[in-house]
Amino acid sequence: MLRLYSYWRSSAAYRVRIALNLKGLAYETVPVHLVRDGGEQHAATFSELNPQELVPVLVHGSRILKQSMAIIEYIDETWATAPALMPVVARDRQRVRAIAQVIACDIHPLNNLRVQQYLESTFGATQEQRDEWTRHWLRNGLAALEHILGDNPSTGDYCDGEAPTLADCCLIPQVYNAKRFNIDMTPYPTVRHINETCLALEAFDKARPENQPDAQTAG
Structure with missing residues (x-):
């Protein structure tokens, strides 16, 4: 199961959710509240996943993927089924x-x-x-x-x-x-x-x- 570390109002996480949905991929959402208690993204457990302390992070098996656009291209290339998220030309x-x-x-x-x-x-x-x-x-x-x-x-x-x-x-x-x-x-x-x-x-x-x-x- 894919795990997406996300915040509901993060536009970067929103991008990845769209891509996952377009590909029809099931994933578990792990909420990271960016404001509560000074921001959960700064907690040691999350900063180990992403030293930038930013969402989204997508976990695929042992792979820890960062940066929304790079994640989307990874999704498109790994699950190379329709719809393609990048043109051919x-x-x-x-x-x-x-x-x-x-x-x-x-x-x-x-x-x-x-x-x-x-x-x-x-x-x-x-x-x-x-x-x-x-x-x-x-x-x-x-x-x-x-x-x-x-x-x-x-x-x-x-x-x-x-x-x-x-x-x-x-x-x-x-x-x-x-x-x-x-x-x-x-x-x-x-x-x-x-x-x-x-x-x-x-x-x-x-x-x-x-x-x-x-x-x-x-x-």
């Missing part, structure tokens, strides 16, 4: 990775919990200032994504064509974050369409934060 794979990295490398890190906490602890940022920081980088990233997706014939009902890929696994959690911070999604019609298309699929619906076992006990 190299240029299309590059495009999918590029879209995913806009999110995972450029948008998400600036809004990560540990960045938020550092802004508060080191610079005395208020909650309002932290939220505005988050909204600024979300709008900036969403505008770029809308241009990338809306101005390319490779975009279909999904980020690349007519089936979900790694890019969609990354996009949908980021839209969730945007809505959480009350971002007006009107300027991003392509992003909105892809989000609605994806969430209509069971694999994406099951992965929603509110559908996770630890969401019920979240504080």
Whole structure:
């Protein structure tokens, strides 16, 4: 049985849940509360699994897998059954990775919990200032994504064509974050369409934060 160390509202863990669901893989969720008692990710038992003290971590047998996008590609290559999460053609794979990295490398890190906490602890940022920081980088990233997706014939009902890929696994959690911070999604019609298309699929619906076992006990 696969074990996924996850936090219900972590967008990185959300990505991996989507990928696991798309592949139809059963897994056990091991909740890691990122806020309670100073953050369970800092406990010795978890930091042994991941010295970065970040979720997600996927355990597959004796393998301890880290970093959400690397985990998703591992899932896709290890269980090489439909649906494939990466295109066959190299240029299309590059495009999918590029879209995913806009999110995972450029948008998400600036809004990560540990960045938020550092802004508060080191610079005395208020909650309002932290939220505005988050909204600024979300709008900036969403505008770029809308241009990338809306101005390319490779975009279909999904980020690349007519089936979900790694890019969609990354996009949908980021839209969730945007809505959480009350971002007006009107300027991003392509992003909105892809989000609605994806969430209509069971694999994406099951992965929603509110559908996770630890969401019920979240504080």
